[in-house]
Ligand code: MG
């Protein structure tokens with residue numbers, strides 16, 4: 001008999017999501033979808049607020065990615081108010097950004113992804129969590145906690161708070177870095193680098209262990225997008241680059257022009273919108289972002305250890321873009337290395353403690369766009385303010401949204417591959433969740449949107465008949 005299987009909630013992801021899998025009479029999958037269920041409407045209720053409040057308001061979108069929103073928002077405000085921030089302010093913002101990368105990538109790899117990858121696909125669910133990692137390998141578990149802690153406490157030193165930072169403001173930074181904080185961070189980043197090398201060893205072990213599975217597990221062609229700086233991996237500033245399925249550059253463009261290059265598709269089964277490359281059309285213009293996307297578009301990395309790893313990564317598909325979802329984990333750890341190395345370089349520069357971190361902001365009215373590469377991909381904040389600086393329009397495209405259609409596809413492909421002839425054991429359903437976890441989605445971020453919200457209400461009689469359907473298309 002045909003039936004629907006629901007995985008609700010999807011575990012070990014940030015926020016709440018649901019998967020539905022429809023089986024036909026023979027117990028084979030006909031269709032599956034990944035739903036992001038919450039709805040929060042952040043863009044809409046920011047309208048009417050003062051633009052300068054946004055770097056602090058938008059950190060509340062998420063407890064995992066607050067630094068990303070804080071910085072994209074501060075950049076959008078700089079653009080809106082027409083100011084160039086001092087060099088040290090840019091260095092401090094980048095440093096805060098690297099600390100968030102360290103925190104977020106370590107959190108995802110060790111706490112959310114590693115339990116599946118280290119114990120194997122058939123491991124009992126009670127083992128597949130961070131406590132399981134701690135029990136099986138206490139030393140590795142403690143080091144994972146330490147790495148994340150270094151990231152988090154460093155965010156506090158630069159950002160003023162460890163979770164919802166406050167120091168990035170329109171025109172620069174509200175505080176300089178103290179000498180004491182600098183020296184603690186230099187010491188801790190050296191420790192972090194050693195811990196990241198352990199993570200690299202662990203992920204390479206995973207690549208080896210799952211060598212046969214990787215090419216068959218949610219491996220598909222898409223385009224890729226991310227920031228580059230003269231062709232090199234870039235997370236804070238730069239040019240947006242889109243490449244095609246074979247690695248050819250489709251276009252490099254100014255992030256401020258994003259509306260001319262990115263459009264958003266809507267489907268009637270979800271609140272979330274699907275960004276795609278405008279000129280390529282939907283669905284041909286689907287692209288992936290975040291670690292796999294960024295390493296596919298980058299020609300090199302500016303720091304030595306991460307660059308050596310990038311060269312190896314590029315060989316995985318003979319120089320062509322790496323298509324396998326499971327390699328997101330490897331790409332994430334290469335970025336972790338980069339974030340630590342780049343934080344070290346920033347900290348070694350004596351200008352990092354310069355007190356000149358802010359320029360005055362005079363203008364109020366205007367329009368501004370701020371784009372950064374958050375841990376989960378390209379994050380866009382776009383504001384328009386009136387003469388008093390009050391916001392008339394807010395558009396945010398969050399990182400997770402860019403990957404939404406690919407996650408949905410990954411779920412569908414893995415479900416069709418593993419669930420056959422009514423076999424629906426827990427370990428098989430976990431593989432469907434694993435497909436989503438490769439992408440490290442942040443569902444709290446993804447649900448802030450106020451776009452076209454298709455809503456359908458059915459009025460059903462006591463006899464079970466649908467008397468009336470009311471539909472609103474947003
Ligand atoms: Mg939006």
Ligand code: NI
Pocket residue numbers: 061062063064065066442443444445446
């Ligand atoms: Ni988030």
